Amino acid sequence: MIDNKNKATPIAVKVDDLTVAYNYKPVLWDIDLEIPEGVLMAIVGPNGAGKSTLIKSILGILKPIAGSVSIYGKPYDKQRKLVAYVPQKGSVDWDFPTTALDVVMMGTYGNLGWIKRPGQKQKKEALEALEKVGMLPFKNRQISQLSGGQQQRIFLARALVQNASIYFMDEPFQGVDATTEIAIINILKALRKAGKTVIVVHHDLQTVPEYFDWVTFLNVKKIATGPVKDIFNDDYLTKTYGINYKVSLQK
Amino acid sequence: MSNAQLEIQLIASIVAIACAIPGTFLVLRKMAMISDAISHSILPGIVIGFFITQDLNSPLLILLAALTGIITVVLVEYIQKTGLVKEDTAIGLVFPTLFSAGVILIAKNANDVHLDVDAVLLGELAFAPFDRMVISGADVGPKSLWIIGSILIITIALLFTFFKELKVSTFDVGLAASLGFSPAVIHYGLMTVSSITTVGAFDAVGAILVVALMIAPPATAYLLTTNLKKMLLYSVGFGVFSAISGYWLAHGLDASISGSITTMLGIIFLLVYLFAPNKGVIAVLYREKQQRTEVLLLTFLLHLKNHTDERERHVNHLNEHINWQKVRSKTVLDLALKNNMIKFNKNIVSLTEKGDAFTSQAIDYIITNEDAQIEDMKDDFFLFRG
Numbered sequence: 337m338i339d340n341k342n343k344a345t346p347i348a349v350k351v352d353d354l355t356v357a358y359n360y361k362p363v364l365w366d367i368d369l370e371i372p373e374g375v376l377m378a379i380v381g382p383n384g385a386g387k388s389t390l391i392k393s394i395l396g397i398l399k400p401i402a403g404s405v406s407i408y409g410k411p412y413d414k415q416r417k418l419v420a421y422v423p424q425k426g427s428v429d430w431d432f433p434t435t436a437l438d439v440v441m442m443g444t445y446g447n448l449g450w451i452k453r454p455g456q457k458q459k460k461e462a463l464e465a466l467e468k469v470g471m472l473p474f475k476n477r478q479i480s481q482l483s484g485g486q487q488q489r490i491f492l493a494r495a496l497v498q499n500a501s502i503y504f505m506d507e508p509f510q511g512v513d514a515t516t517e518i519a520i521i522n523i524l525k526a527l528r529k530a531g532k533t534v535i536v537v538h539h540d541l542q543t544v545p546e547y548f549d550w551v552t553f554l555n556v557k558k559i560a561t562g563p564v565k566d567i568f569n570d571d572y573l574t575k576t577y578g579i580n581y582k583v584s585l586q587k
Numbered sequence: 588m589s590n591a592q593l594e595i596q597l598i599a600s601i602v603a604i605a606c607a608i609p610g611t612f613l614v615l616r617k618m619a620m621i622s623d624a625i626s627h628s629i630l631p632g633i634v635i636g637f638f639i640t641q642d643l644n645s646p647l648l649i650l651l652a653a654l655t656g657i658i659t660v661v662l663v664e665y666i667q668k669t670g671l672v673k674e675d676t677a678i679g680l681v682f683p684t685l686f687s688a689g690v691i692l693i694a695k696n697a698n699d700v701h702l703d704v705d706a707v708l709l710g711e712l713a714f715a716p717f718d719r720m721v722i723s724g725a726d727v728g729p730k731s732l733w734i735i736g737s738i739l740i741i742t743i744a745l746l747f748t749f750f751k752e753l754k755v756s757t758f759d760v761g762l763a764a765s766l767g768f769s770p771a772v773i774h775y776g777l778m779t780v781s782s783i784t785t786v787g788a789f790d791a792v793g794a795i796l797v798v799a800l801m802i803a804p805p806a807t808a809y810l811l812t813t814n815l816k817k818m819l820l821y822s823v824g825f826g827v828f829s830a831i832s833g834y835w836l837a838h839g840l841d842a843s844i845s846g847s848i849t850t851m852l853g854i855i856f857l858l859v860y861l862f863a864p865n866k867g868v869i870a871v872l873y874r875e876k877q878q879r880t881e882v883l884l885l886t887f888l889l890h891l892k893n894h895t896d897e898r899e900r901h902v903n904h905l906n907e908h909i910n911w912q913k914v915r916s917k918t919v920l921d922l923a924l925k926n927n928m929i930k931f932n933k934n935i936v937s938l939t940e941k942g943d944a945f946t947s948q949a950i951d952y953i954i955t956n957e958d959a960q961i962e963d964m965k966d967d968f969f970l971f972r973g
Contacts, residue, residue: 395765416767423761432615432758433813442755446766451748478813494762 346408348373348502348533349394354403356386356393363389365557367403371535373501375550376528378538378564382577385555387537388424391504395421407502417447420500422491424507430480436490437475440465443497465493470519485516492520502533509540521547544568591716596834598715598732599848602788603800603826605739608746609781610801611822614809615757620675621778622801624663624682625656626785626794630689632656633786638696649734649786656782657775659685712834712844715791731791738787742780746819753777754815796845800826803852810863825855883911883919888928888946891938902934 351369355362364386371377379387392398394405396412407415420443443465444458466472469489474482482490488508495503503524509517524534524547538544544551544564551568553559553576560572613619632655636648659681666677720730727733746753756763756773763770781801788797808821833848840847861868894900911919923929928942938946 392761395761397761397764413767416765419765421762421765423759427761428759429615429617433809433815433818434754434758435813438815439758442759442762445751445755445768448751450752450768453751480813 345372345374347371348408349535350406350409351390351394352404352406354390354393354400354405356389356398356400362556364393364400367554367558369552369558369561371533371550371552371561373533374528374531376524376534376536376548377550377552378536378544378548379552379554380538380541380544380576381554381559385576387554388506390554391421391506391535391537395419395504417498418501420495420498420503422495422503422505422508425484425488425491425510427506430482430487432479434479435475436471436477436479436482436486437462437466439479439490440493440497443494446498461497461499462493465497466490468496469493469523483513485512488512488516488520492523496523500532503527503535505534505536507537507539509538541573592834592838594716594729594732595712595844596831598729598735598791599712599830599834599844600827601732601735601739602792602797603804603830603848604823605735605742605784606788606797606800607804607822607826608742608819609777609784611805611808611815611819612753612757612777613781614802614805615815616777619802619806620678621660621663622781622785623798624659624678625778625782626789626797628659628682628685628689629653629655629782629786629789630686631692632689634689634692634696649783652786653779653782655685656785657778660775660778712792735787735791738784742784745776745780749773749776792848793845796849799849799852800829803849803856804829807852807856807859810859810866825852829855880918880922883915884922884928885946885949887919887923888938888942889950891929891936892943892946892950897935900936902931902936 347370349369349371351367354364354367354369356364363384367390369390379390381387389398393400394412396405405412407418412419437459440462441454441458444454444461448454448458463472463475466475469492471486471489471493474486479487479490488511492505492508495505505524508520512520524536527534528549536548538548545568548564550562551564552561553567553572555576559576560567610619610622613622629652632652633648636645636651639651640647642648662681663674663677666672666680667674672680715731716729718730720727720733752763752768752773755766756768756770760770763773785794785797785801788800792800804822804825805818807825808818811821812818829848829851833851834844836842836851837844837847859867862870864870891900898904920929923942926941927939928945929936930939
């Protein structure tokens with residue numbers, strides 16, 4: 337088994353028998369998943385495979401009907417500060433009256449907890465994160481005045497400022513230009529180098545071998561998980577996407 | 588100005604502030620209509636509370652009515668979650684039902700007391716100063732001033748304490764949940780404050796004005812600012828201004844105070860909607876016109892750059908081929924000249940060095956398609972500055 341080779345590395349995220357259903361239809365079915373520390377992992381699967389649902393259930397945003405999730409061996413509630421989340425760009429109202437810097441500052445709220453307010457220290461952290469994603473010149477821009485790629489970078493900066501150990505990202509490459517895509521993947525690779533675990537819902541199968549070192553195939557049930565070089569092959573792609581996966585690859 | 592007049596304006600202003608604060612978040616959460624629902628469906632809560640307490644100003648009555656407000660929200664969300672109807676339909680189903688239940692309760696059981704539907708819908712601010720608060724024999728002011736004043740103080744305290752949480756859960760529910768700020772707690776907290784404010788305010792100003800005061804000032808402020816704190820401040824400002832100017836409008840016209848305040852809210856919104864510097868209708872129209880001319884200019888410059896052949900750049904030829912009418916051609920030519928983009932040589936138009944550089948950069952922009960770039964480019968070349 338693939339997992340055995342990595343016995344030495346601790347497990348960052350462990351999912352046990354997770355089932356999520358809307359009404360009667362299971363969206364995720366009996367998922368067992370172990371994500372070792374320090375990987376840059378893609379979750380791939382066709383539309384409606386439950387990729388976003390998996391991330392949201394791990395983060396406690398959706399309530400599963402069965403199963404449990406642990407982050408470094410403890411429930412998510414106790415390990416919140418170790419985890420950062422980048423939602424899909426379309427999930428928020430970009431006309432909200434706020435600036436780029438302010439959105440990034442929101443990343444610091446988790447460590448502050450209830451009631452306590454952000455101060456100079458949090459502002460400094462936010463500015464540093466903005467610089468890392470190359471958005472410092474736009475810090476006072478109203479967020480609706482940013483392009484899609486810039487908005488995605490702001491979201492990334494907001495996750496960076498959380499200074500977490502595990503990063504969950506829901507389609508960070510959706511609707512961004514090529515330059516931004518490269519900028520984002522470089523930041524993700526830098527995170528992995530720093531020993532962080534990065535989990536990305538990903539759509540573009542072609543870039544998987546180039547961007548990621550770990551991959552999970554998902555289609556309601558988990559098909560496979562492991563190093564890209566071992567399991568990213570026709571066999572599993574067909575199992576996940578059906579016989580016509582090459583068509584979706586070309587898209 | 589008599590004491591009573593001053594008190595009325597004070598009550599109206601405080602109601603306006605107390606409504607503008609939760610209203611701002613309701614508008615940003617696209618839940619403005621829920622305030623309408625709450626303001627109507629608290630009626631049965633008030634009636635039942637009145638049966639229990641026999642006192643229209645009892646705090647228990649306010650709490651019971653606020654509870655009906657929360658029940659409204661829960662019912663709306665429940666119906667909506669079934670997926671059988673949309674949110675607006677769910678709202679439209681819930682509040683008339685609860686409101687009419689209240690109307691029947693009044694008609695059946697409370698015909699002989701001062702609790703009628705007109706008062707609930709429209710309120711009567713003019714009578715507010717007559718209902719005094721008396722503590723151990725001393726008159727300390729109108730009752731409604733005390734009620735709404737206490738509500739305002741609690742609202743402001745909650746706003747300062749939970750501003751950060753309100754902001755993050757309004758902007759990004761998913762992030763708020765993953766950071767441990769339960770969106771449900773904040774959501775129902777906001778609904779509770781909105782309900783209590785509505786109950787506290789409607790006795791003085793009526794259900795319709797409460798809705799107007801919750802929605803119109805934040806909607807107006809939203810057009811003027813891109814900063815949440817400023818939006819709150821502007822909302823409060825517009826609310827208070829409408830309250831006081833509305834009072835004097837009613838005074839002059841000898842009309843309903845609530846009605847006049849609501850009219851003022853409408854007028855202010857209309858003015859801002861038309862004349863707001865960035866999002867206003869006129870500003871948008873002007874910008875669109877400007878953009879159209881800019882695009883025409885770019886097209887024209889690109890044409891010049893594409894054709895080195897003199898024949899293609901002759902003035903007459905341009906007129907024929909680009910197929911623009913005289914006025915349009917003249918606007919574009921003038922603009923290009925004003926910005927030193929082109930020069931004439933015996934009716935042959937050619938690009939200046941600056942025009943050439945600008946056009947190259949513009950092509951670059953079109954190919955790479957980076958949105959932010961064109962704005963900087965305009966600055967670089969002092970375009971449209973005369």
